[in-house]
Amino acid sequence: MPLAAAAILTVAGCTSTKPTAAGGSEIELAKAGKLTTCTHLPYPPFQVKKEGKVVGFDVDLVDLVAKELDVEQEIVDTPFEGIQSGEDLNAGKCDVAAAGMTITDVRKQNLDFGAPYFDATQALITKKGAPYKTLADLKGKTLGVQASTTGEEYAKKQANGVELRQFEDLALLLTAVKTGQVDAGINDNGVLYDYVKQNPDTEVTAEFNTGEQYGFGVRKGNEALRKKIDEVLEKAKSDGSYDKIYEKWFGTTPKK
Template sequence: MSARTVLPLVKTVTTVTALTALVLVTTGCTSTKTAGSGGGSQISLVTEGKLTTCTHLPYEPFQFRKGNEVVGFDVDIVDLVAKDLKVTQEIVDTPFEGIQTGEDLNAGKCDLAAAGMTITPVREQNLDFSGPYFDATQALIAKKGSPYISLASLKGKKLGVQQGTTGETYAKKNGAGVETVQFEDVALLLTAVKTGQVDAAINDNGVLFEYVRKNADTAVTAEFDTGEKYGIAVRTGNTALRKKIDEVVKAARADGRYDALYKKWFPAAPKK
């Protein structure tokens, strides 16, 4: 796997606002046209020779740092698209809020967003999603042997949630009497479970099963049938790139490449 450049995240609101304003004035000045392999459609990229991906680290095994590079299931899926376009993938680590609101894509920070992101009606107002490429559901993680096996069992207890996620939404809707504690990313969330800062945490099952595989003192104690599906997002109206993503994923499912990547990154997960 080739190393990838990971650009620094933009932290200040004023900087993002200024960038957005600049892009509105100079839209298209940094784009390059790359011919798609199907139908002759033209795909415009924000940086010549690169397919730039916005994501939020860490979210193992979908995207996380390993040494000096970023690896993961989402990274490999987008690499398939980049290879088809004959470009390389570049990854931008940025807060999840800017991804799901469409702000980063609209500002020209990236071509697409791949962040283990569930397709929801609210997000579809701000983004155009590819077809689903991964089935997920919410799950509960706690210290091994703990009594927290449902949201009801956490009444009066602290439940960790990752801000802006469907897990947070589900917990607040269904966890009557449960105190939710918000964390910016999944690494902080899981550390809070390990250290006892919270009694349990909720997040996507793929991430939690992988964490438990490497942390035997924790356990996935419940799963909730939320029927979630992940999609890769593009800027609203970017039909050419969205269609290309769908084309590549469909081909990968048909020729076995998708299954090989699934087995690589989810060795302990239940059968999909």
């Protein structure tokens, strides 16, 4: 998103784990014995609260990193703006940003990403049977977008003659589609397909080839933690752990 990069602040009060990164560098954590993750709820199946606990695809992957560091993951629910701008990481609010977040050039100015771990694209969701298969079909109609997302940016550029209505989070956006407050909504395909499985009165009517990839973010310059995340994800993909987690949350294994 075109947001100004936040100033890099000195993180005070950090604690260190044992030396685990390449070259013997220590990984600094915001809280002793915790790998603190900033996310923005709800965004199922990547992160969602169920029975008082935050679970999801991203949660399980970051748990692998926490296990490798011999600490527990602690999740902080915070507005997406502070995550993708790097402000939460800079202030020491968390160690990792894991929020189904697309890697973009603008975001790279604000935080450092690990290697991509999930392929995504934008998609259109409507009430079942609605006649909207393209953005052009929505001319003169209303399209719901989630604030500060790549879906919102795509709609601003491509949805000519369409009225955009902004929502703070995914749940509000999807409720607006389901109840007819907007004619359609745009967001990442993974979360929309997850929603329609539970809400058969809605459907995904189109995908747009935006070629997006998700990444976990760390504070700018935090190379030790970034490298550790990459190391753990690479191992998970080679030993089958990633595929098992993927199938758990998406009901299928990833395309090779």
